[in-house]
Amino acid sequence: MTGRTDRPADYLVERDMKPIKWLCLGLIIAAAPSQAQNVFPAEQVEQGRYLARAGDCVACHTAPGGKEFAGGLGIDTPIGRIYSTNISPDPKNGIGAYSFADFDKALRQGIAKDGHALYPAMPYPSYTMVSDADAKALYAYFMSGVEAVDAPNRSSDIPWPLSMRWPLRIWGRLYGQTQPFQAVSAHDAAWNRGAYLVEGLGHCGSCHTPRGIGFQEKAMRPGDGGDYLAGARIDGWFAKSLRGEQASGLGAWTEADIVQFLKTGRTSRSAVFASMAEVVGHSTQYLSEEDLSSIARFLKSLPPSDGTTPVVTAPGTAFEALRDGDYHQPGAASYVEFCAACHRLDGNGAAKIYPALAGNSVVGSNDPTSLIRIVLAGGRMPSTAAEPRGLAMPALNRLTDQDVAEILSFVRSAWGNRAPAVTADQIAKVRDTLEHR
């Protein structure tokens, strides 16, 4: 069963018009080469290429090892696995037959050319904020800057009746009607540019904003309240808060840190991992210094979601104790044995090579999911133009749940860190999800 069954009228019309449709298709195929060379100004295509990177379209619309924008990446949703679609300009399987109006409707309203509603895995509620000019540039790029790939789309693994698409229309009316981007006059141009990129094409909230009962992002912009970019669990990770909390958010980060992180995938204190490593590798490393600075300016303006004033804690005495061989704290001996070779007795690691654990906002997050997962499964930094070496954290899954719980509880309380302890049960749960993936 496909989603078409809920739209019998559309289906009949399509069937009736088949010969004409095939004729049109033939014309489009014949016209495609000249269109590619003539219709769009080169600068507009290049602008579209840049914006497609800002939107990280390639990350979801490319299967592992597949051709760019040919789709086929499996995306798990609460009701089953869906597959991203071919958005290359192939007229049969891609979007080559889309007019700008068709493209725009998919991009900013979540409705495909044939009228079916897109799953909101496509972050169109964010893309609604994309400007008309940018939408046109994206269209120009996808029509003439991308290689057409004749790869058919794959239908979802979602069983009927959940596979019916009409409820998505209701979802779209309830949650997908984001207002177009509105500049905030109280802030300068740089802040507004950052807001435009983060709220819109960057769709940062897709991972970093908690979701409500309808699986909708609880907030789409700063004005919607403290949930915006406050950190959320997604796909077995915890995407950290991008707000001003000192221990778990970006409170301890400077704007320059954020720019360097997005440009290179690492700073003197931290390193990117998990899905964000792909975001840096595919998307943010290509953004201009100016745009990255604007993003940093915007993010640094978000206050802590809990309303607390940032507190800088004292560095503590863990380094001195470990150096003196005082391992009385549970987890201390194991930290020295399994972690300190890289992260060091002082928890400071090595700049741009081994991330610091002291003051690390992933270590300091109340939700330890990401911390547990990276210890059990390891992780890798992306190779970027600025920092080509994609160094890795080894998978320490041979340690017991109790070992990992003690080590992480130690790390979360040492060197001035003040995050809650982690239990062996929490480790077991993450291990279980990893083993059943």
Add this chain to the structure above:
Amino acid sequence: MRSILSLAIAGLIGGGLLSAAAHGGEVEAPAHPFAAPRDADIAKQPNAVDILLGKRLLSDTKHLLPDNVGDGLNCTSCHLGEGKVALASPFVAVSTNFPQYAARAGREINLAERINGCFLRSMNGKPVPPGSPEMKAMIAYFEWLSSGLPTKTKIDGRGVGKIDASLVPDPAKGKAVYDGKCASCHGQDGEGVKDARGEFIFPPLWGEQSFNIGAGMARTYTAAAFVKNNMPVAWGLNAPLGQGGALTDQEAVDVAEYFTHQSRPDFAPKVKDWPNGGKPKDARY
């Protein structure tokens, strides 16, 4: 089918015996699987204080034994991860093999003498007195790591592994490998990287703060095997350190030739080495 398999197995075993005989070596018992006890168990040992001190001396050597370490290294600069990492010159099952005949010394040496070989050469420093509490502590750590292992145990992952010594090194290519893959941690001029306290995070590979020409690591093929199996740390997802696997054998030989032959401290007593012959072809003198 079964008879073909049996023949093949017999052939393999026979080939192994022949090759062992060809090298004049004894037929070795199968190696013991690599395993090391956990630090958390040290506290349960009757000599826990010595074992723990020994572990710290071997890991934080420059800080704790400044009079004995003449360069910028710790023992764990080469014996990675507290001497518990296979093919990273582990300390596991070392004490069970001492005393042993050492060709370099031309006589049988004990474990304290072997450890002091490192202090004199790799640390470019002074020996730790054999009866001192520090030496006793280091030996206690070695012995704890070999708890329960019989004398002469050969363990999997001992030493730094092997590399094809017939590969001809190309130091020019080695410099390219070094600049591209090593310099970000070990420094453009092999000077290492220090932390805010002025202590080395990444050890210097040449110059006054590095090992002298008498060290095992100054030999091209020893260094190449070490580099191949262990560098860089944090390269892969493999436990315990994500170590090794970044270079081909040829690249490892090239880069080892390059960095071992940079300027480094001399070792005056080198003239007494290998008194009975047997000097390896990659010795620096």
